[in-house]
Amino acid sequence: MKIGFDNEKYLKIQSEHIKERIAKFGNKLYLEFGGKLFDDYHASRVLPGFEPDSKLKMLMQLSDYAEIIIVINAQDIEKNKVRSDLGITYDMDVLRLRDEFQDRGLMVGSVVITHYNGQPSADIFKSKLEKMNIKAYCHYEILGYPSNIPLILSDEGCGKNEYIETTRPLVVVTAPGPGSGKMATCLNQLYHDYKKGVKAGYAKFETFPIWNLPLKHPLNLAYEAATADLNDVNMIDPFHLEAYQQTAVNYNRDVESYPLLNAIFETIYGESPYKSPTDMGVNMVGNCIVDDEVCINASNQEIIRRYYAALEREDTPEGKKEISKLELLMNRAKISTKDRVVTAAALERATKSGIPSAAIELSDGKIITSETSDLLGISAALLLNAVKYLAGIDHSEHLIPAEMIEPIQNMKVNYLRGKNPRLHTDEVLVALAMLSLNKEKAHMAIEQLPKLKGCQVHTTELLSEVDRKIFKKLGIDFTSEPIKKKAKAL
Numbered sequence: 247m248k249i250g251f252d253n254e255k256y257l258k259i260q261s262e263h264i265k266e267r268i269a270k271f272g273n274k275l276y277l278e279f280g281g282k283l284f285d286d287y288h289a290s291r292v293l294p295g296f297e298p299d300s301k302l303k304m305l306m307q308l309s310d311y312a313e314i315i316i317v318i319n320a321q322d323i324e325k326n327k328v329r330s331d332l333g334i335t336y337d338m339d340v341l342r343l344r345d346e347f348q349d350r351g352l353m354v355g356s357v358v359i360t361h362y363n364g365q366p367s368a369d370i371f372k373s374k375l376e377k378m379n380i381k382a383y384c385h386y387e388i389l390g391y392p393s394n395i396p397l398i399l400s401d402e403g404c405g406k407n408e409y410i411e412t413t414r415p416l417v418v419v420t421a422p423g424p425g426s427g428k429m430a431t432c433l434n435q436l437y438h439d440y441k442k443g444v445k446a447g448y449a450k451f452e453t454f455p456i457w458n459l460p461l462k463h464p465l466n467l468a469y470e471a472a473t474a475d476l477n478d479v480n481m482i483d484p485f486h487l488e489a490y491q492q493t494a495v496n497y498n499r500d501v502e503s504y505p506l507l508n509a510i511f512e513t514i515y516g517e518s519p520y521k522s523p524t525d526m527g528v529n530m531v532g533n534c535i536v537d538d539e540v541c542i543n544a545s546n547q548e549i550i551r552r553y554y555a556a557l558e559r560e561d562t563p564e565g566k567k568e569i570s571k572l573e574l575l576m577n578r579a580k581i582s583t584k585d586r587v588v589t590a591a592a593l594e595r596a597t598k599s600g601i602p603s604a605a606i607e608l609s610d611g612k613i614i615t616s617e618t619s620d621l622l623g624i625s626a627a628l629l630l631n632a633v634k635y636l637a638g639i640d641h642s643e644h645l646i647p648a649e650m651i652e653p654i655q656n657m658k659v660n661y662l663r664g665k666n667p668r669l670h671t672d673e674v675l676v677a678l679a680m681l682s683l684n685k686e687k688a689h690m691a692i693e694q695l696p697k698l699k700g701c702q703v704h705t706t707e708l709l710s711e712v713d714r715k716i717f718k719k720l721g722i723d724f725t726s727e728p729i730k731k732k733a734k735a736l
């Protein structure tokens with residue numbers, strides 16, 4: 247795949263920039279970390295060359311004097327909110343993140359449950375944390391947040407929340423996803439430190455939107471697409487424009503929260519060290535883009551993928567809103583579903599054959615297609631076609647003989663009461679693994695699987711849950727035609 251981002255440069259200049267910000271505030275800095283700290287797959291998709299764990303590697307350079315607070319919204323626990331990229335709930339992701347951080351030598355000091363209002367599921371989760379000897383705190387909703395500054399800066403506002411005990415100069419506040427309450431947690435700490443006579447600072451790390459790119463740059467539009475369910479809106483930072491007569495891109499929640507942060511800083515220091523919400527940021531991603539065209543193309547593909555994902559939720563009010571917003575973003579980016587090469591290829595084959603079809607774009611630009619058969623589902627057939635091409639095996643050769651597939655189908659239908667006899671991707675991979683013991687070509691095909699990471703797939707029917715999981719594990723980015731509504735070629 248073409249590279250558009252210099253990851254090594256990013257690790258160097260981003261860590262240096264954070265160190266400079268820590269020095270500016272003395273010996274205590276609360277750093278709000280937006281986006282995924284450990285596995286930012288969105289960033290790696292739209293910035294080819296960006297490694298999913300880049301921010302973690304950067305933070306590890308500061309590990310000697312940093313600790314982490316993981317924040318989770320009680321409402322997300324109550325709703326069993328799921329991380330779509332990993333397929334696990336937010337509360338389970340908190341535990342996963344803690345283990346991952348600690349395995350890499352990073353200290354996790356505590357977990358904070360925000361927007362707490364006595365939710366039973368939040369109480370259960372807090373109890374679970376405490377049984378695991380994890381410090382857990384609860385923070386309540388503050389009426390009128392973030393506009394009611396007098397209440398927020400009072401004993402009935404932040405004062406009502408528990409103070410989080412920390413021991414290191416750099417406190418990184420992160421979360422499983424957006425809307426978790428990271429900024430509110432930082433503000434709570436600033437208020438309590440002020441009451442205790444401790445001077446502390448605040449900075450914000452958000453990968454997106456990228457402040458030094460144009461408002462309508464596809465990278466920034468892709469961020470709006472990724473947060474369509476939150477209704478985040480990119481906008482020109484009016485405070486930055488007024489202070490410096492320079493255009494900078496931020497988003498609505500930060501702009502709305504800035505007056506509150508500014509008031510808190512003025513209360514603590516007598517004056518604010520920041521003239522705009524953009525000033526608060528430490529993001530250096532925009533300085534590490536080495537091929538803008540590559541990033542533009544990758545971002546446009548991300549917007550289209552998000553659109554297809556939203557179409558699957560069309561029956562819900564939230565889904566309808568997401569679809570409308572994503573159609574607007576596609577218009578702004580001047581793109582349509584026709585700009586997704588694999589979509590056009592899959593639909594073309596389906597039109598000719600009259601049966602469900604699929605297409606994959608490999609790293610060399612080669613398009614491979616497949617269609618459903620009596621033996622294989624479209625995803626399983628596509629996977630076999632792709633690895634055969636990559637291994638240099640003739641397309642007409644059957645890696646898995648029919649006499650091996652038929653007993654598996656018999657087991658699925660007659661013993662396991664399945665309705666679909668066709669093999670899924672997981673079943674094909676198991677069969678290949680068994681054959682690889684004695685057949686060199688099956689072994690060669692299996693060795694090609696890592697080459698599918700980052701490849702694009704489109705299917706003309708919705709994928710089964712099994713096939714979705716296999717594609718995710720292989721690192722394949724996929725879209726599917728929805729059942730009830732055809733994607734608009736906008």
